[in-house]
Amino acid sequence: MGKNFKIITVERDVLRKNNDIALLNKKAFDESNAHCINLLSSPGSGKTSILEVIIPRLIRGRNVYVIEGDVETPNDGLRIEKTGAGTIQITTLGSCHLDAGMVEKAFRELDIRKSEGPRSMLFIENVGNLVCPASFYLGEHLNGVVLSVTEGDDKPLKYPKAFRNAHFIMINKTDLLPYVDFDISRSREYILKINPGARIFEMSAKTGEGIDGLIAWLNEMAR
């Protein structure tokens, strides 16, 4: 399929430019003493709900900021703002992922004051999409993927790029395990098969199960 090769060439060029900007983003994050975490998942896996639960606790020890990405609507940004985090919403109007240029602009507008104390934590909530965002490095220090148990335990094998790039995986909505066919040990096995170093958290943003461990680890990583 010659047509496809043409598309791939274009994408490679786009990705190269994206990475150049992402590396400058990382430098800017470090200069602001901000630890950046890029969150990926399918639509509705629970990225926003997880942030709503963890930010009020993280914010006790450090400044927290969120760059909120959505195809349309400012709904998630409005939800996150209530946590007390400095929030900026990017609405991509159709684009299926955040790119480093969008994050560069959002980060500038966030105008983070350099913290002299503990590092600030900057979350990027990417567009709900388990495919495209995995190709766009944004300059983050940590990359996290949310997999909800309602999506099926085979997803790590079917969307390997997102899971391969992730430093940590949140298996979310464990409160629904009794009602769905999802084998936790099989999903762990699939994740570790393609990403043996991944840190896995079993959790429920709804009931709070597993949240303590996630928060402790995030704080540890941001030291």
Place this chain on the structure above:
Amino acid sequence: MGKNFKIITVERDVLRKNNDIALLNKKAFDESNAHCINLLSSPGSGKTSILEVIIPRLIRGRNVYVIEGDVETPNDGLRIEKTGAGTIQITTLGSCHLDAGMVEKAFRELDIRKSEGPRSMLFIENVGNLVCPASFYLGEHLNGVVLSVTEGDDKPLKYPKAFRNAHFIMINKTDLLPYVDFDISRSREYILKINPGARIFEMSAKTGEGIDGLIAWLNEMAR
């Protein structure tokens, strides 16, 4: 953001070429007396499970074929093959959507015999992604979106393109309604706000709820 405009220009060119091929696909479907249905959803919404439930019943009255799209793994194709449908698997190896060229090639390999009786039904199960596949017309007669109740009732507003293009929407996994915060009437309102003509089916591939109505409508549409 000048960078983005460049990307958009490239995409427009890609989409134009895609549409040319899609129109030829539609012609080929019609010449084979095949009615084509393109299914979109997030990962894990239940596209494959729905096909597993409806194909054994549809196949009693007509030939059924499936073009199965995945980023990686032939798992879904192997599941679908057991239904008795003529099945071909496309593995996109990273690409986030099926394009018309991939479908053209798959359709040729399926080698559908022109049915002299009832029209054949050809399902295309797109890559699990609620964003990008919505931009790529494949030549289908009907476009259907699956929204599972675990994803949240706000998804039609957040991913409007997929819902706007759809002829029918399957609100799936209604058996999980007691355990999740999903307001069916609100989701119907959101869907109809952006797509007033959409046909909506509330259903569960697991329990069979709502399947009769969906099958009757699909048969009616394929007359």
